Amino acid sequence: MREQRPSAELLRCRAQIARLSEDVEAVAVRRGRDRGESWDVMSDALALSRDRLRKKWTLEIFDRRMGRRPSPPQPLSTNAGITVFIPQQRPPDTHRDGTPETDTGPEPNGSPPTYPHPSTPTQLLASALSYLQRRSGYTLRHLASDVRVHPSYVSRILNGERDPSWEVTAGLAVACSADAADLLPLWNAVHHVATPSPSTPTQAVNLYRAVLRGLHLAAAAPSPQAICEASDYSLTTTDIVRALNGPRIPDWPTTQHLVLALRGRPADLYTVWQIASSSPGTEVTTISAGAFG
Incomplete structure (x- = not known):
């Protein structure tokens, strides 16, 4: 004979399943955001609008639902598959450097244009x-x-x-x-945290790209043509695209001109460039012929 359960018990089971389903959704959404997955993709999977999903699972709502208390900082997985560990930071609002740095390392080859003073680390991160x-x-x-x-x-x-x-x-x-990894070099500079020296050429290449991408974001992601004009045509658009996107590593003069055009400090990138350019199989391109007229 078929078991007859009270309707209230069935409804309690249904409620429990619904709570578990919501918990799975909450965890999946926050996991997706930590990985840099877009709201559009996740909202489509749930047949919800982007805005509705964002409002449904803010960090505050997620933490309240999961009963999570503040915990020590954890590694953050980035879009590039790099695990970024949160470093120790200096106390807030202390030792703020309001003076532009002017150390640009070895002078670029050729006759470089007159670049403006590099922005301060705080200005770059804020930008x-x-x-x-x-x-x-x-x-x-x-x-x-x-x-x-x-x-x-x-x-x-x-x-x-x-x-x-x-x-x-x-x-x-x-x-x-x-990708949060692109902001880590900028954040390190603001908080006077020494970026660990890359232990392998591959790590150096990744860091080299991250530094340039961070500076590119700070400059509001100008087009290669705009950067070319900012460098007074010391760089070509081909030089710029190769430097930002790879797979080749440009020579040091090209790197210097690009960093200066983005209002950064080339000296901060010199050691990383040396290691990255020595990577087996990495082709180092020289600045385009005729770039200086």
């Missing part, structure tokens, strides 16, 4: 985050909700008035569908 916010189209309130801070704090970060923690920096990058 990169500000560009990502504009590109994403999200309001400050929306991003602040994602990273669990006040909108006014996000505004001060984007204006260069506050130096954010790595957790907030990475959270803003992920919320804007960007």
